[in-house]
Amino acid sequence: xxxxxxxxxxxxxxxxxxxxxxxxxxxxxxxxxxxxxxxxxxxxxxxxxxxxxxxxxxxxxxxxxxxxxxxxxxxxxxxxxxxxxxxxxxxxxxxxxx
Amino acid sequence: xxxxxxxxxxxxxxxxxxxxxxxxxxxxxxxxxxxxxxxxxxxxxxxxxxxxxxxxxxxxxxxxxxxxxxxxxxxxxxxxxxxxxxxxxxxxxxxxxxxxxxxxxxxxxxxxxxxxxxxxxxxxx
Numbered sequence: 146x147x148x149x150x151x152x153x154x155x156x157x158x159x160x161x162x163x164x165x166x167x168x169x170x171x172x173x174x175x176x177x178x179x180x181x182x183x184x185x186x187x188x189x190x191x192x193x194x195x196x197x198x199x200x201x202x203x204x205x206x207x208x209x210x211x212x213x214x215x216x217x218x219x220x221x222x223x224x225x226x227x228x229x230x231x232x233x234x235x236x237x238x239x240x241x242x243x
Numbered sequence: 244x245x246x247x248x249x250x251x252x253x254x255x256x257x258x259x260x261x262x263x264x265x266x267x268x269x270x271x272x273x274x275x276x277x278x279x280x281x282x283x284x285x286x287x288x289x290x291x292x293x294x295x296x297x298x299x300x301x302x303x304x305x306x307x308x309x310x311x312x313x314x315x316x317x318x319x320x321x322x323x324x325x326x327x328x329x330x331x332x333x334x335x336x337x338x339x340x341x342x343x344x345x346x347x348x349x350x351x352x353x354x355x356x357x358x359x360x361x362x363x364x365x366x367x368x
Contacts, residue, residue: 146360146361148360148365160291161259164259164290164291167290167352167356168290168355168356168359169356170356170357170360237360237363238360238362238363238364238365239365240257240365240367241367242367243367
């Protein structure tokens, strides 16, 4: 069962990101929105994505550029707010980490 | 007769915060009891600092804090028997399996995650 993990806060500020990464299973996806876009530079997330290639990570471009989080690593896929609905429906369930 | 098929959604309530410094624990318990009163299949998960909510010998009144932990004993009246605790979170915090509620299951991180994934709706507190 593929789960979508929606991360809304910075992993530099609280442990929601670390807990999220702890509960991921193969074929899950992570979506960074709002302050979650600060995690585009977070070492824990970068390390996990490099190790577990069956986990995809998306981020909302608008939210990232608004926060000057530019040119993230290639492991991240930029999406728009319109794509979020489709992302939710292509997963069995979702959990919001904030 | 209505053709709508009533397939019941399973609810997971994920506790991640310690009991007294925030209201998250009480709100999670309230939500569980509400779902239980509507006979919605509900499971409680405790991970991270959330495991501090279930350890025994706590004394919240000594810090003038409302003792909502007593309300955990009401869970069985609402048929909420699936209570899961993350073993790694316990050992990280050097906690023993001394709980103030009965019939809890201490699970490995993998088993805990797999079980969480099997629920339709997940609320994190």
